[in-house]
Amino acid sequence: MNLVNNHLRQPDDEHRGLECRACGCKHFRVIYTRAYREGRLVRRRECRHCGKRMTTWERAIG
Numbered sequence: 001m002n003l004v005n006n007h008l009r010q011p012d013d014e015h016r017g018l019e020c021r022a023c024g025c026k027h028f029r030v031i032y033t034r035a036y037r038e039g040r041l042v043r044r045r046e047c048r049h050c051g052k053r054m055t056t057w058e059r060a061i062g
């Protein structure tokens with residue numbers, strides 16, 4: 001048995017808990033990432049399924 005921790009790797013464009021409000025899909029494409037004030041990041045995302053766009057806010061690490 002060769003267990004590789006691949007499942008621990010989180011692709012950059014997968015945001016846990018984020019769901020498309022239009023179709024419920026959890027797969028998003030990141031259109032752009034911007035640094036914002038107070039160490040936060042703004043990500044503009046597009047649903048891979050229906051194309052609905054939304055903005056998410058994330059705390060920058062470090």
Ligand SMILES: [Zn+2]
Pocket residue numbers: 020021022023024025047048049050051052
């Ligand atoms: Zn969608």
